[in-house]
Amino acid sequence: MIAESVVDLSRxxxxxxxLYHFLFVPLTLGLSFILAIMESTYVMTxxxxxKDMTQFWGKLFGINFALGVTTGLTMExxxxxxxxxxxxxxxxxxxxxxxxxxxxxxxxxSTFVGLFFFGWDKLGKGQHLVITWLVALxxxxxxxxxxxxxxxxxxxxxxxxNYETMRMEITSFSSLLFNPAAQVKFVHTVAAGYTTAxxxxxAISAYYMLKGRDAAFAxxxxxxxxxxxxxxxxxxxxxxxxSGYTDGEVQKVKxxxxxxxxxxxxxxxxxxxxxxxxxxxxxxxxxxxIPWVLGLIGTRSxxxxxxxxxxxxEKNRLRVRNGIKAYALxxxxxxxxxxEITLAEFDRYKTDLGYGLLLKRYxxxxxxxxxxxxxxxxxxxxxRVVPLFWTFRAMVACGFVMLAVFVFAVIASSIRRCRQxxxxxxxxxxxxxxxxxxxxxxxxxxxxxxxxxxxxxxPTFLSASSLTELDLYLSLAGxxxxxxxxxxxxxxxxxxxIKLGPSSxxxxxxxxxxxxxxxx
Amino acid sequence: MMFDYETLRLIWWALLGALxxxxxxxxxxxxxxxxxxxxxxxxxxxxxxxxxxxxATWEGNQVWFVTAGGALFAAWPMAYSVAFSGFYFALLLTLxxxxxxxxxxxxxxxxxxxxxxxxxxxxLFVGGFVPALxxxxxxxxxxxxxxFYFAEDMRIFYTGTFWALLNPFALxxxxxxxxMLIMHGAVYLQLRTVDDINQRCKSxxxxxAILTLVLxxxxxxxxxxxDGYQIxxxxxxxxxSNPLTKLVAKGLGLWxxxxxxxxxxxxxxxxxxxxxxxxxxxxxxxxxxxxxISSSLTLAAVILTAGVSMFPFLMPSSSVINSSLTVWDASSxxxxxxxxxxxxxxxxxxxxxxxxxxxxxxxxxxxLEHIHNNDHSAY
Numbered sequence: 079m080i081a082e083s084v085v086d087l088s089r090x091x092x093x094x095x096x097l098y099h100f101l102f103v104p105l106t107l108g109l110s111f112i113l114a115i116m117e118s119t120y121v122m123t124x125x126x127x128x129k130d131m132t133q134f135w136g137k138l139f140g141i142n143f144a145l146g147v148t149t150g151l152t153m154e155x156x157x158x159x160x161x162x163x164x165x166x167x168x169x170x171x172x173x174x175x176x177x178x179x180x181x182x183x184x185x186x187x188s189t190f191v192g193l194f195f196f197g198w199d200k201l202g203k204g205q206h207l208v209i210t211w212l213v214a215l216x217x218x219x220x221x222x223x224x225x226x227x228x229x230x231x232x233x234x235x236x237x238x239x240n241y242e243t244m245r246m247e248i249t250s251f252s253s254l255l256f257n258p259a260a261q262v263k264f265v266h267t268v269a270a271g272y273t274t275a276x277x278x279x280x281a282i283s284a285y286y287m288l289k290g291r292d293a294a295f296a297x298x299x300x301x302x303x304x305x306x307x308x309x310x311x312x313x314x315x316x317x318x319x320x321s322g323y324t325d326g327e328v329q330k331v332k333x334x335x336x337x338x339x340x341x342x343x344x345x346x347x348x349x350x351x352x353x354x355x356x357x358x359x360x361x362x363x364x365x366x367x368i369p370w371v372l373g374l375i376g377t378r379s380x381x382x383x384x385x386x387x388x389x390x391x392e393k394n395r396l397r398v399r400n401g402i403k404a405y406a407l408x409x410x411x412x413x414x415x416x417x418e419i420t421l422a423e424f425d426r427y428k429t430d431l432g433y434g435l436l437l438k439r440y441x442x443x444x445x446x447x448x449x450x451x452x453x454x455x456x457x458x459x460x461x462r463v464v465p466l467f468w469t470f471r472a473m474v475a476c477g478f479v480m481l482a483v484f485v486f487a488v489i490a491s492s493i494r495r496c497r498q499x500x501x502x503x504x505x506x507x508x509x510x511x512x513x514x515x516x517x518x519x520x521x522x523x524x525x526x527x528x529x530x531x532x533x534x535x536x537p538t539f540l541s542a543s544s545l546t547e548l549d550l551y552l553s554l555a556g557x558x559x560x561x562x563x564x565x566x567x568x569x570x571x572x573x574x575x576i577k578l579g580p581s582s583x584x585x586x587x588x589x590x591x592x593x594x595x596x597x598x
Numbered sequence: 599m600m601f602d603y604e605t606l607r608l609i610w611w612a613l614l615g616a617l618x619x620x621x622x623x624x625x626x627x628x629x630x631x632x633x634x635x636x637x638x639x640x641x642x643x644x645x646x647x648x649x650x651x652x653x654a655t656w657e658g659n660q661v662w663f664v665t666a667g668g669a670l671f672a673a674w675p676m677a678y679s680v681a682f683s684g685f686y687f688a689l690l691l692t693l694x695x696x697x698x699x700x701x702x703x704x705x706x707x708x709x710x711x712x713x714x715x716x717x718x719x720x721x722l723f724v725g726g727f728v729p730a731l732x733x734x735x736x737x738x739x740x741x742x743x744x745x746f747y748f749a750e751d752m753r754i755f756y757t758g759t760f761w762a763l764l765n766p767f768a769l770x771x772x773x774x775x776x777x778m779l780i781m782h783g784a785v786y787l788q789l790r791t792v793d794d795i796n797q798r799c800k801s802x803x804x805x806x807a808i809l810t811l812v813l814x815x816x817x818x819x820x821x822x823x824x825d826g827y828q829i830x831x832x833x834x835x836x837x838x839s840n841p842l843t844k845l846v847a848k849g850l851g852l853w854x855x856x857x858x859x860x861x862x863x864x865x866x867x868x869x870x871x872x873x874x875x876x877x878x879x880x881x882x883x884x885x886x887x888x889x890x891i892s893s894s895l896t897l898a899a900v901i902l903t904a905g906v907s908m909f910p911f912l913m914p915s916s917s918v919i920n921s922s923l924t925v926w927d928a929s930s931x932x933x934x935x936x937x938x939x940x941x942x943x944x945x946x947x948x949x950x951x952x953x954x955x956x957x958x959x960x961x962x963x964x965x966l967e968h969i970h971n972n973d974h975s976a977y
Contacts, residue, residue: 160683177669178938189658197654549687
């Protein structure tokens with residue numbers, strides 16, 4: 079058994095580095111499409127200002143992209159470095175989408191991003207436009223394969239445990255690819271990226287208009303961001319994650335935890351808008367409930383129940399007991415006893431093997447676990463409700479505020495009246511919201527998967543590498559130090575270029591250039 | 599077309615090699631150029647010439663490395679798990695050094711300050727030198743075996759330390775790696791530059807090509823005098839991947855057994871010497887394009903020499919030798935190898951096609967005038 083402190087530190091490190099990575103990814107996903115839209119407009123209308131827009135927002139894209147690439151490499155390293163048992167146990171399945179991501183998507187994005195920046199004079203208009211679209215396609219395809227891998231962690235379909243190799247192995251690649259959890263996550267995540275980038279362009283354009291500078295440039299950017307953003311935020315909300323929660327057992331647990339649904343209610347279940355959940359007593363105090371809503375979004379019906387945590391716990395107690403049987407049978411198989419009865423019995427119980435492994439937290443002798451240990455393991459199979467309850471609400475609240483902002487922005491743009499101070503200020507102050515929503519959304523998805531790395535297959539505490547506390551403190555300190563430094567540098571450059579605005583292109587026709595004639 | 603498990607494993611051994619060689623040839627010259635940056639660029643404009651010779655393409659080149667990592671994960675998950683967790687600090691250092699590249703390239707010329715720029719030059723040097731060194735050191739340690747074993751549930755325990763990785767033989771391998779990538783980077787830079795920088799590159803090519811070949815020869819003699827590994831039990835190339843069922847022996851000079859059994863294989867190390875020498879000549883007579891091909895062959899031959907001498911071992915264990923990882927017992931399942939094979943067959947040619955096209959579009963010399971004319975858009 080590896081020490082609990084090592085597991086916790088490994089989790090902190092992974093959470094910190096992936097949340098940090100996810101500061102840059104959504105903007106890349108969305109801004110690449112906004113650049114493609116701007117450049118398409120340039121090619122269709124022939125107006126230089128759209129080329130300037132593509133190049134200026136492209137500069138900001140580049141500053142952001144550099145850190146996205148930097149921090150993405152960490153993720154590929156960390157699976158092996160910090161989660162080596164995970165990598166051994168599921169590499170046969172999980173490694174494939176990651177490798178395909180490199181081959182199909184990351185190559186595309188990275189090869190053409192250089193041409194995007196340096197190919198303006200070497201390519202025809204149409205050719206360069208194709209390059210920009212390929213960068214957008216590449217970055218979004220990257221997201222697809224990463225989320226196929228992540229979706230499999232949430233809902234591990236198309237794979238089977240092989241006792242001879244002691245790991246999960248692929249049985250159906252198409253199930254892996256068309257995993258409903260992955261598909262829903264992909265749509266939700268890229269749409270969140272489009273929203274983030276739209277809010278980014280909207281806010282900065284609003285800033286220029288508030289300052290009374292670069293009006294034509296800012297207004298055109300604002301309009302594109304408003305339209306793209308409204309479509310994006312509607313997709314995030316409407317096509318959102320909720321339909322995913324009906325697929326996969328752990329997704330159900332996650333839904334119950336997010337909603338603090340302690341007990342199965344008579345359908346259609348009410349939605350707890352707000353309240354104070356208490357995991358020990360399994361009830362929510364001061365709950366404000368909206369009838370029907372949870373049942374409708376969770377099951378899309380009025381007669382299917384949403385399973386409550388108490389009922390899930392009841393079921394999991396049984397699954398832990400079955401897991402003990404699976405574990406004992408696995409031991410026999412590994413000892414070389416491979417008669418047909420043992421194999422058949424193992425096949426019967428192996429879907430609960432993961433629940434048996436949960437007991438390793440409480441005893442090395444899983445087969446001799448006491449009733450008390452079984453109870454602890456069953457309780458441990460549920461995620462902690464309070465953090466999920468609140469982060470989910472923070473995400474949803476940000477989403478609805480952004481919806482309102484984009485609606486106003488679209489209306490104002492379409493009647494050509496977006497230069498109103500209140501709207502511009504609102505647009506500017508909305509800037510942090512997409513990042514809060516993305517980060518809390520990531521938290522809900524991954525913290526809600528606990529205590530598993532692979533839902534119902536492999537517990538998190540078994541997944542970590544056999545490192546020491548010192549190893550982890552040193553690497554964590556390294557990451558924190560460098561990442562903080564990078565963030566300071568990135569923010570500094572970002573703000574500098576935002577302030578310079580399109581004058582940073584040195585085209586001689588923008589604010590600072592006309593007014594003062596100064597160059598950088 | 600149907601393959602058996604044995605064939606698929608062989609194919610994936612070759613494909614992993616191909617991806618690593620692909621990285622050495624493309625990403626390798628980026629690393630080499632970054633190492634040369636502070637020495638060949640005498641002022642800011644010259645340094646910008648050097649940076650812009652690789653600035654537009656380095657990002658795509660690095661994906662060879664990312665994909666090789668992904669392929670290792672998908673096709674050889676045990677090797678990925680053992681190597682990445684075992685070489686924890688070595689990989690952490692590599693990673694931190696690689697961090698310097700995306701931001702170094704993109705941020706350096708965004709501000710005019712000299713201090714800002716020379717700091718990024720140092721960062722870019724680190725981003726080239728440290729990974730080049732550690733990749734070689736890693737190979738040097740693989741050849742000597744690394745201390746790891748598996749528990750009953752296949753949990754990996756690594757018993758070595760970071761400092762033990764820096765032993766003399768491994769450092770020699772590290773120097774070979776650095777030296778050959780500098781040679782390769784200098785050849786590429788010769789191809790993309792004119793005048794002063796171009797001339798400086800030429801002398802670098804000769805120096806580091808000779809150094810590479812001398813060190814490579816020393817390593818060849820040294821390998822004959824360290825313990826190699828050999829499977830002594832029956833080889834079951836179609837069995838499920840379980841590295842605990844075979845017997846392994848350790849012995850002096852066993853890494854040369856493959857060469858002794860198949861003398862044809864001597865062609866590979868010989869190619870390294872021939873191509874290395876040819877590189878010097880071609881660089882001298884101002885044929886940098888051909889010199890680049892010849893330099894690429896040198897890299898491929900050096901990497902293959904090490905890979906072939908270890909075959910079928912991927913990662914020998916020096917502490918519990920029977921749990922060494924080999925081509926026959928550390929791979930993914932047959933299904934995964936098959937799926938990944940077809941994905942590679944379809945996509946790798948496409949990648950090579952568009953990468954070549956991009957290099958064609960961006961071909962030509964980077965000059966001082968080019969930097970002056972594109973002061974605000976060039977790196």
